């Protein structure tokens with residue numbers, strides 16, 4: 136049973152291929168097209184399917200599109216058609232924006248978007264770009280698949296509870312919006328999943344965070360993590376304002392009043408304008424109230440489910456400071472967040488859900504996120520040779536790279552299968568020594584990022600608790616921990632202004648080469664920690680191919696590149 140999952144409606148378009156319950160491949164379209172997030176979340180872009188990511192998934196499985204048994208699309212247009220539109224026909228004026236929308240929060244272009252979604256199957260058969268059509272062509276004659284529209288939040292939920300290492304769990308999703316839902320609660324008992332409640336538009340913690348992101352002069356649906364970083368520099372002066380906006384009821388539903396940000400706080404910050412105390416304070420206040428709200432919702436879900444385990448997805452679940460507050464509330468023994476928690480992960484969730492529905496069995500859990508393309512030494516070497524690039528062959532990749540890192544050189548690390556999800560986890564990473572305080576600034580310079588952005592550590596799993604207070608396994612960089620007080624001076628580069636660090640733990644089963652590199656660095660310095668940040672520069676997607684890596688290396692001040700067995704140094 137081969138199931139192809141697709142996310143295409145909003146942004147972070149992605150594809151995932153599941154064979155008999157096992158995830159064979161998953162990747163975001165942005166990595167292939169080099170357009171950040173794949174596309175903007177606009178009605179006009181909904182027709183664009185993640186063709187390159189699909190082609191990669193098919194190639195990895197050694198199949199053609201015609202061989203797919205199920206296609207699972209992570210949005211169910213019928214939910215909107217039933218409530219808001221005629222089921223057979225959608226009237227689409229030639230100039231939709233000349234007509235009022237049905238509600239303030241809907242777009243007059245929604246009929247156009249729905250038409251695209253209804254035609255996604257035809258687009259999959261006909262729309263593949265010319266240069267990658269080979270694996271798509273035979274589907275026109277031979278397709279036998281069942282097409283499933285999977286509700287957007289069900290896809291988020293399934294991406295969590297079917298991927299998590301739990302036999303049973305409470306499930307919470309928080310994101311901007313799906314068809315109508317914005318927040319959901321559920322329980323998975325090992326045999327069945329039950330939706331226990333949901334919050335619908337226009338009430339959305341995710342959209343509130345997006346609106347503030349926009350107000351603070353950043354790109355909404357993209358730069359929310361910058362607001363989270365800003366928050367650590369502010370004080371919660373305006374927490375009362377945000378608390379007043381949000382009213383949470385006993386059943387877990389909530390309402391959010393129109394934030395009217397410009398009315399409350401004055402004119403919005405323009406992109407690139409100076410950041411003032413007020414901006415930091417607004418970010419801090421929003422972040423604090425988000426954390427309080429998420430803990431309240433988790434408490435209600437705990438009461439409803441009595442489960443020991445919580446798993447989460449949805450774009451808001453990428454907020455690692457919020458996740459840490461839920462963890463520290465002690466409601467659940469285990470809190471697990473699926474690493475592609477944003478919309479890309481709905482491709483994974485839709486595929487896992489449809490596979491599980493068809494076969495009734497689970498066969499996989501997500502121990503790591505290395506589900507993307509890999510490139511062998513032969514391929515890398517022939518690319519380097521063709522470009523007359525100077526390199527040397529390493530005979531012991533971890534040891535020789537650790538030696539470069541110890542010299543305080545910043546290293547592009549391109550090894551093995553690319554990560555699925557927004558975090559670089561040691562396959563497409565920029566790595567550096569954490570020992571000097573200036574490293575954060577150097578990395579932000581290299582990546583052309585804002586000064587307030589922190590960089591994060593990766594640590595050998597067995598040493599995590601020595602270096603970060605109370606740290607447990609955290610393979611996906613989705614939780615912050617405090618840097619242990621007696622270690623803070625040793626690793627100043629990774630300590631954020633509030634004393635925390637967003638850690639990744641790694642063990643040898645997850646990624647042997649990466650683990651061995653940390654061990655080699657520990658053997659040389661006594662510190663089992665490195666700085667890990669994504670291998671890209673500002674506004675660029677993370678590198679995918681050797682070409683992307685070499686181009687990024689030569690167009691930025693990165694000092695060295697460890698790509699497969701080859702080392703390039705400037």
Ligand SMILES: [Fe+2]
Pocket residue numbers: 287291310311312313449450477478
């Ligand atoms: Fe979503």
